[in-house]
Amino acid sequence: MLRQWSAPSGQGLGQPEPEPGVEELWEQEMERLWSSQGHVRELPYAMVDRRLLRQLREPQGVKTSCWQRWRRRRQTAGRRLGEAARRLAQGFGLWEGALYEIGGLFGTGIQSYFTFLRFLLLLNLLTLLLTASFVLLPLIWLRPPDTGPSLNLTLQCPGGLQPQTGVPRFHNQLWNVLTGRAFNTTYLFYGAYQAGPESGSAYSIRLAYLLSPLACLLLCFCGTLRRMVKELPQRLFLGQDYRSPVSVKVFSSWDFCIRGREAATIKKHEISNEFKVELEEARRFLLMQQQTRAQKACYLLTYLRVNVLTGILVVGAISAIFWATKYSQDNKEEPLFVLLQYLPPGVIALVNFLGPLLFAFLIQLEKYPPSTEVNLTLICWENAVGEELYKLSIFNFLLTVAFAFFVSLPRRLLVERFSGPFWVWLDREEFLVPKNVLDIVAGQTVTWMGLFYCPLLPLVNSVFIFLTFYIKKYTLMRNSKASPRRFRASSSTFFFQLVLILGLLLAVVPLGYVVSSIHSSWDCGLFANYAAPWQVVPELVALRLPAAGQRALHYLGSHAFSFPFLILLSLVLTVCVSQSQANARAIQRIRKQLVWQVQEKWHLVEDLSRLLPEPGSGDSVGPESLHFRASRPRSFCPGFPCPGSPGQDQWPGPCLEDPAGLFGDRSPARRFRFPSGSEL
Amino acid sequence: MGGSGSRLSKELLAEYQVRGTRVPGELARGPALRSGVPGREAERPRPPGGPLNPSRFALQDLTFLTKQEIILAHRRFCELLPQEHRSMEESLQIRVSLEQILSLPELKANPFKERICKVFSTSPARDSLSFEDFLDLLSVFSDTATPDIKSHYAFRIFDFDDDGTLNREDLSQLVNCLTGQGEDTRLSASEMKQLIDNILEESDIDRDGTINLSEFQHVISRSPDFASSFKIVL
Numbered sequence: 029m030l031r032q033w034s035a036p037s038g039q040g041l042g043q044p045e046p047e048p049g050v051e052e053l054w055e056q057e058m059e060r061l062w063s064s065q066g067h068v069r070e071l072p073y074a075m076v077d078r079r080l081l082r083q084l085r086e087p088q089g090v091k092t093s094c095w096q097r098w099r100r101r102r103q104t105a106g107r108r109l110g111e112a113a114r115r116l117a118q119g120f121g122l123w124e125g126a127l128y129e130i131g132g133l134f135g136t137g138i139q140s141y142f143t144f145l146r147f148l149l150l151l152n153l154l155t156l157l158l159t160a161s162f163v164l165l166p167l168i169w170l171r172p173p174d175t176g177p178s179l180n181l182t183l184q185c186p187g188g189l190q191p192q193t194g195v196p197r198f199h200n201q202l203w204n205v206l207t208g209r210a211f212n213t214t215y216l217f218y219g220a221y222q223a224g225p226e227s228g229s230a231y232s233i234r235l236a237y238l239l240s241p242l243a244c245l246l247l248c249f250c251g252t253l254r255r256m257v258k259e260l261p262q263r264l265f266l267g268q269d270y271r272s273p274v275s276v277k278v279f280s281s282w283d284f285c286i287r288g289r290e291a292a293t294i295k296k297h298e299i300s301n302e303f304k305v306e307l308e309e310a311r312r313f314l315l316m317q318q319q320t321r322a323q324k325a326c327y328l329l330t331y332l333r334v335n336v337l338t339g340i341l342v343v344g345a346i347s348a349i350f351w352a353t354k355y356s357q358d359n360k361e362e363p364l365f366v367l368l369q370y371l372p373p374g375v376i377a378l379v380n381f382l383g384p385l386l387f388a389f390l391i392q393l394e395k396y397p398p399s400t401e402v403n404l405t406l407i408c409w410e411n412a413v414g415e416e417l418y419k420l421s422i423f424n425f426l427l428t429v430a431f432a433f434f435v436s437l438p439r440r441l442l443v444e445r446f447s448g449p450f451w452v453w454l455d456r457e458e459f460l461v462p463k464n465v466l467d468i469v470a471g472q473t474v475t476w477m478g479l480f481y482c483p484l485l486p487l488v489n490s491v492f493i494f495l496t497f498y499i500k501k502y503t504l505m506r507n508s509k510a511s512p513r514r515f516r517a518s519s520s521t522f523f524f525q526l527v528l529i530l531g532l533l534l535a536v537v538p539l540g541y542v543v544s545s546i547h548s549s550w551d552c553g554l555f556a557n558y559a560a561p562w563q564v565v566p567e568l569v570a571l572r573l574p575a576a577g578q579r580a581l582h583y584l585g586s587h588a589f590s591f592p593f594l595i596l597l598s599l600v601l602t603v604c605v606s607q608s609q610a611n612a613r614a615i616q617r618i619r620k621q622l623v624w625q626v627q628e629k630w631h632l633v634e635d636l637s638r639l640l641p642e643p644g645s646g647d648s649v650g651p652e653s654l655h656f657r658a659s660r661p662r663s664f665c666p667g668f669p670c671p672g673s674p675g676q677d678q679w680p681g682p683c684l685e686d687p688a689g690l691f692g693d694r695s696p697a698r699r700f701r702f703p704s705g706s707e708l
Numbered sequence: 709m710g711g712s713g714s715r716l717s718k719e720l721l722a723e724y725q726v727r728g729t730r731v732p733g734e735l736a737r738g739p740a741l742r743s744g745v746p747g748r749e750a751e752r753p754r755p756p757g758g759p760l761n762p763s764r765f766a767l768q769d770l771t772f773l774t775k776q777e778i779i780l781a782h783r784r785f786c787e788l789l790p791q792e793h794r795s796m797e798e799s800l801q802i803r804v805s806l807e808q809i810l811s812l813p814e815l816k817a818n819p820f821k822e823r824i825c826k827v828f829s830t831s832p833a834r835d836s837l838s839f840e841d842f843l844d845l846l847s848v849f850s851d852t853a854t855p856d857i858k859s860h861y862a863f864r865i866f867d868f869d870d871d872g873t874l875n876r877e878d879l880s881q882l883v884n885c886l887t888g889q890g891e892d893t894r895l896s897a898s899e900m901k902q903l904i905d906n907i908l909e910e911s912d913i914d915r916d917g918t919i920n921l922s923e924f925q926h927v928i929s930r931s932p933d934f935a936s937s938f939k940i941v942l
Contacts, residue, residue, distance in 0.1 A: 069769065069771055069772055070854050070857055072861065074830045074844060076840070078770050079770060082770065111774065128941065136937055273910045273930075274903065274907060275910040275911040276927055276928075278882065278903075279862070279866070279928055279931070279934070280928065280931040280933045280937060281886065281937075282818075282820070282886055282937065284818065284937055284938055285939055285940070285941070287813055287814055288817060289816070289817050291817070292818070292819070293888065296819075296886065296893055299886045300888065300893035300894075303883070303895060304899065522932075622913055623914055623915050626916060627915075
């Protein structure tokens with residue numbers, strides 16, 4: 029940086045005007061940039077220099093042809109379209125203001141939860157759109173011809189729910205809505221869909237009904253996967269390499285979006301804790317490597333003990349849920365049936381609530397890194413198996429509302445009002461992002477599971493997500509304190525997508541089983557006469573496709589195609605893996621080469637400095653040359669300082685160091701006036 | 709100022725269009741190009757029709773900001789100026805002192821706020837920002853800026869002594885900014901040394917004891933967090 033070079037060593041090197049040397053470098057740089065391809069706005073220079081460069085590249089005097097003008101207009105239009113599409117993909121710009129506020133007050137970690145909510149809302153609406161346009165609209169438009177016996181059918185249709193007499197009359201409506209019986213005859217449930225025989229109509233409602241959940245799931249899978257891959261940290265494994273190296277943390281941990289002073293203080297605490305814990309763990313690791321055998325055995329025993337306890341807890345949770353479901357299904361005639369209907373969801377919710385607490389306690393014993401902690405919490409949730417999916421969905425939502433208003437709010441009021449030691453310990457609720465995310469993913473998985481039985485469940489879920497956003501925002505702003513735990517935006521976004529994909533896979537498994545093997549009810553719905561809903565597809569293929577198409581499809585489904593295809597895939601995989609290994613080896617070699625080259629360079633410098641005569645400058649060259657050594661770039665500015673940047677003009681004195689001497693009348697050997705590698 | 713919303717946009721964008729008909733041969737007069745150089749402003753060519761000569765290029769070409777963002781930035785910038793200087797032409801020429809920029813709510817809580825302002829300032833003493841510098845700042849910190857330019861400027865911000873590399877003192881100042889000055893959050897000397905040793909071991913590829921720009925960019929490329937956290941939105 030020229031400013032430093034001018035600093036104390038006024039040696040009278042005979043260059044009172046520093047400009048010419050600097051100007052030549054500047055011209056060289058401009059020449060280089062003029063002919064380069066990059067867009068002007070991507071250059072790291074001040075605005076004035078960028079403007080000049082743009083002028084140079086597209087001189088004012090030249091008349092632009094029609095074609096160039098058209099091209100420029102097209103580019104602008106394309107850019108605007110891209111911006112609009114991006115805004116649309118982000119959810120129509122919905123809730124931008126709220127997200128901005130949350131990010132400013134609580135950081136991007138917690139903001140990522142709300143962005144995730146918005147993403148899920150978008151998914152649900154897309155699913156709904158697909159279902160509506162492919163199933164509902166054609167159904168309503170092409171009225172099925174055979175609607176005679178339909179009235180009887182719908183009354184019997186979703187079997188198993190007896191009319192209730194034990195409940196007071198005015199609660200009846202509410203219970204009907206909550207249990208879904210009020211919507212029995214509507215398009216919300218499977219039973220209300222009818223269609224004539226397949227050979228009758230040109231548009232197969234059955235095929236649409238069958239394939240639209242599958243298509244929606246595929247769409248959600250691709251969308252989630254795409255978002256996940258975008259956020260993929262480079263060395264990803266949920267486990268050892270999950271923690272990024274400390275240098276990455278140091279350079280990227282400050283969240284520039286933070287706007288509040290308390291949020292900044294909290295963030296500083298968080299960063300400080302993180303560094304201290306990292307250093308502590310590194311020290312512990314070193315210590316552990318020097319452990320004796322006895323200590324290692326002891327450590328292993330503790331590890332086993334914690335895992336066994338965890339396993340017992342998980343098994344206990346599964347059996348509790350299983351028992352609750354069985355009991356509620358077996359006792360359908362009980363007067364308390366309406367309460368029993370909610371027993372499975374209730375047990376699941378209880379397990380969800382207690383499980384993470386217990387796991388957190390167990391983990392304290394073991395001091396697992398946060399990734400393991402989140403993994404264990406995940407397993408607990410994955411045990412959720414539910415049949416009454418609509419009820420589960422509603423129950424989840426009601427629970428969210430209840431917690432927000434009946435637990436967090438009183439807690440905050442009480443903590444603010446009283447100041448005993450208990451209340452100080454209790455404190456406001458922490459906004460735990462993992463738990464909230466798991467709740468919302470559970471709701472989404474339930475929706476996906478129910479896609480086949482309740483095609484309009486995404487609509488219900490969309491409404492819930494919309495309301496959940498505002499409830500959670502209220503809870504966050506009013507009733508919570510920011511969590512001091514470390515939670516970064518990207519790793520969390522990636523993890524949310526991962527959990528979502530796991531939920532999707534979990535939902536697909538029972539759906540696939542049901543669609544391909546289970547016989548639908550005899551007198552109800554679209555697939556009454558089929559052995560399994562999937563049988564519609566072969567029937568339609570036989571009916572509609574020409575013979576050539578059928579043969580092609582048969583071939584694709586046969587073994588003769590799948591074995592060679594598998595072999596081909598394995599070959600491709602092997603090639604990719606070996607390529608990546610070769611690349612890794614090449615990177616290692618290049619790194620070693622770089623280190624070796626730098627060392628060689630300094631040896632040469634030392635040799636030269638020994639051989640050349642000493643001019644009068646002597647030792648005061650020291651500090652600047654140290655800086656200069658470090659900042660001397662190969663081309664003028666891949667490192668900086670960049671010409672045209674501030675500081676160029678700060679010339680308090682005539683003293684000039686080596687760089688201008690490059691072009692002055694000094695001998696080129698002046699540039700090698702360095703202390704002899706004492707800094708190496 | 710409030711009433712001139714729509715008029716502002718056309719004039720503003722026209723104002724930022726290319727001035728005059730500079731031809732490449734004038735490149736040799738290099739010093740005329742730099743802003744803030746005293747005594748050289750007069751050499752900058754003025755367009756024949758005055759500063760509002762319309763031309764084909766738009767400011768959007770020069771930054772990553774959209775038109776609305778530029779207009780909003782101008783409005784916020786004008787709010788920092790005293791009432792009598794808020795006219796169109798003055799607001800584009802005048803410079804705002806660092807203290808006023810630092811009072812913006814987006815920067816107030818940022819531990820790097822002084823460094824940010826210094827890096828983007830083009831004045832000789834680096835103590836004031838013009839509107840163009842302010843736009844530069846917002847452009848680099850915007851959503852659509854490339855990771856390359858973000859990492860470039862991040863490097864300059866973190867280089868506290870402006871020598872072109874991150875040496876141990878720079879890193880230690882950086883960590884102090886991140887952890888704050890409180891007694892319980894400061895790292896002790898030994899912890900700091902351990903941390904900086906770790907950082908240098910991981911990032912200093914050519915083993916010269918400092919981190920230069922390419923090494924920094926290499927480290928940053930491994931962090932997907934960086935682009936989303938290196939963002940300031942008005």
